[in-house]
Amino acid sequence: MNNTKNTEVERRSFWEKLYIPEIAKGLGLTLAEMFKPKFTRQYPEERWEPLGSYRGRPVLVDDVDGERCVACGLCSRVCPALAIEVNADETDRDKERFPVKFEINMLRCIYCGFCEEVCPEEAIVMSKDYELVFQRQEDAIMDKEKLLVPVAQLQDRLEFLRQYR
Ligand code: SF4
Ligand code: SF4
Structure with a gap:
């Protein structure tokens, strides 16, 4: 089991070992989310109407x-x-x-x-x-x-x- 993990780590490229591409991908996702339309609800002025599947009181x-x-x-x-x-x-x-x-x-x-x-x-x-x-x-x-x-x-x-x- 440990041997398999070690081989996987060894197979990674230099950049992958630095995790820089993954960090860049994460930052890109955050940036993309920032420009999407917001859907914060101004409760209680804007009330939420649940569907029939909702289990309230x-x-x-x-x-x-x-x-x-x-x-x-x-x-x-x-x-x-x-x-x-x-x-x-x-x-x-x-x-x-x-x-x-x-x-x-x-x-x-x-x-x-x-x-x-x-x-x-x-x-x-x-x-x-x-x-x-x-x-x-x-x-x-x-x-x-x-x-x-x-x-x-x-x-x-x-x-x-x-x-x-
Ligand atoms: S007591 Fe009334 S509400 Fe409760 S299970 Fe019986 S009929 Fe339904
Ligand atoms: S009254 Fe009892 S059975 Fe009915 S939803 Fe509440 S906890 Fe469940």
């Missing part, structure tokens, strides 16, 4: 006839960070059960998307929301009020899921 889908969640608890069981708490209650609507309490602790969430993957109702999805700032720990615990997002705002993600599942 998990949210609950608020459909035309209300929340899709049937409080089966699968998302809570699969969550590796133990971030989801669901309490079920009965309802006289078609779906029989609904989450009387649904909370996600965003200090724990690692954006893995497992909750979305196991949900049988497409009721919890990863949104495009990447702006999460909390001043107090309690603010990071999102209840149903903060989690429910109208289905119309989640179309990109829902289409992405249907395409790639």
